[in-house]
């Protein structure tokens with residue numbers, strides 16, 4: 001099968017972001033950026049399907065500024081074959097991302113599209129489901145296991161009550177959860193090789209899709225601070241403190 | 253215009269989160285509460301008792317038994333026309349179906365709403381809760397998922413009329429198996445008290461200490477991602493950016509460092525208690541009450557002390 005993987009360049013998950021004092025957003029200047037963690041799981045899943053003989057071509061696509069080349073190169077170093085960067089500056093909302101991905105699906109005709117379950121910058125958790133809706137394909141979100149069975153997939157999903165296993169026919173959309181796999185760190189030779197793999201850069205305007213934001217971000221504020229409290233000296237004090245909390249709760 | 257709210261239920265019972273999202277949605281207009289599933293007559297009867305519900309709609313069909321995204325989105329799309337807002341809880345079903353529906357209706361949704369400022373102005377957290385975005389939407393219809401733990405539940409005592417809607421839906425994905433975590437402890441996402449443990453417990457057997465303490469307190473159990481990854485706790489106990497977001501009155505975190513992804517899940521907690529051998533752990537610094545100590549000594553003593 002042919003697999004398309006969507007990867008996003010985001011502020012590195014280990015960075016604690018700061019809200020700009022004027023409330024216009026979070027500080028992204030001079031902040032470490034990397035591939036969205038869940039998208040690494042999605043790339044890894046695609047590469048593993050390739051290694052198991054189920055996939056013959058893996059195409060990665062990213063929508064964002066020029067620098068998003070970096071995350072495409074990371075995916076190519078992990079084992080993807082070809083990259084597409086749809087160059088767009090500024091905020092591109094999830095619905096527009098999904099529409100651009102649909103346009104790529106129409107061109108590339110993959111059997112499977114793998115995405116991360118959520119981007120850790122906007123925490124939207126939307127694009128995979130939207131793409132499935134636009135294409136009218138089945139969706140298997142929050143995947144922690146993917147098996148190829150017959151002509152389709154059996155996907156185990158992380159849900160509120162535990163896990164659920166579903167069967168989906170191809171073509172389908174799958175979004176990756178963190179427990180799907182452990183993404184590999186590409187060895188240096190693979191990183192070198194990635195630079196010679198094809199990477200097409202295409203301006204967003206080429207797609208003729210309206211990407212103007214529909215939601216207005218009025219302001220971005222920091223969350224309420226938690227000032228910290230008291231340190232206790234013994235377990236007995238802790239038991240007493242918890243008991244007094246409990247009686248307060250009963251009073252509520 | 254009325255608001256269509258998708259009820260949360262499981263195993264034939266209405267989930268506690270439903271009363272919370274009804275309370276939130278009531279600020280947007282009269283609430284029509286949709287109960288979708290198979291054999292959900294009793295759930296619908298429960299739903300009719302929630303204060304503020306104008307009417308209950310029941311979509312009962314084998315195709316809705318597992319509430320797959322395809323079927324739920326199609327059902328909501330059929331019912332969508334007269335509604336100004338379509339609302340679901342920010343939980344498995346809503347997260348899966350609302351964005352799919354949004355794409356079908358060509359509407360930009362707002363997910364994980366934690367505050368409502370008006371019919372089209374909402375707050376939602378970004379960057380693992382390290383920033384809060386205030387959004388104004390100009391969309392003709394508003395599709396929302398709401399974080400139930402951010403809202404107080406509606407009262408009960410209503411007797412809203414119940415009517416059936418005949419859905420023309422078919423299940424697309426084939427449901428193969430449910431792997432349920434069996435536990436007699438309260439439901440994590442709406443529990444009043446939560447006891448959570450980290451990877452430092454070292455084994456599933458020793459993680460049972462967390463459950464012992466939870467049982468003593470009538471609390472739900474939570475875990476860090478590291479503890480879940482290590483196999484000490486089931487995935488549905490994970491608290492954080494990518495697990496459950498909780499807002500208990502009392503949260504007790506044991507042997508948990510307090511990584512920002514974990515803190516994202518407990519920002520709404522009223523009181524935080526932390527037990528850690530490292531006084532510099534981030535969770536210890538934000539805790540209302542902190543005790544430095546070895547959890548293997550502290551927790552058994554604490555259980556004994558609480559029983560006294």
Ligand SMILES: Cc1cc2nc3c(=O)[nH]c(=O)nc-3n(C[C@H](O)[C@H](O)[C@H](O)COP(=O)(O)OP(=O)(O)OC[C@H]3O[C@@H](n4cnc5c(N)ncnc54)[C@H](O)[C@@H]3O)c2cc1C
Pocket residue numbers: 013037038120449450451452475476477478479490491492493494495496506507508509510511512513514517527528529530533545546547548
């Ligand atoms: C994209 C992404 C999403 C994530 N989502 C989540 C999420 O939703 N939820 C989540 O929890 N994590 C999440 N994580 C992981 C997170 O970054 C941390 O790795 C994780 O929370 C750490 O778990 P921990 O506190 O159990 O372990 P550690 O960070 O290893 O901390 C262990 C703590 O135990 C203490 N300790 C050790 N022994 C003892 C003892 N005997 N007595 C007392 N204290 C002791 C140590 O001092 C330390 O503070 C995510 C990570 C990423 C990249």
Ligand SMILES: Nc1ncnc2c1ncn2[C@@H]1O[C@H](COP(=O)(O)O)[C@@H](O)[C@H]1O
Pocket residue numbers: 006007008009036038039042061062063064092094097114115116117118119120122123124125126127128
């Ligand atoms: N700008 C983008 N370019 C490529 N893929 C994206 C982009 N935004 C989101 N995605 C994909 O969609 C997933 C879910 O993102 P979101 O719905 O924004 O949380 C991500 O994990 C990516 O796989």
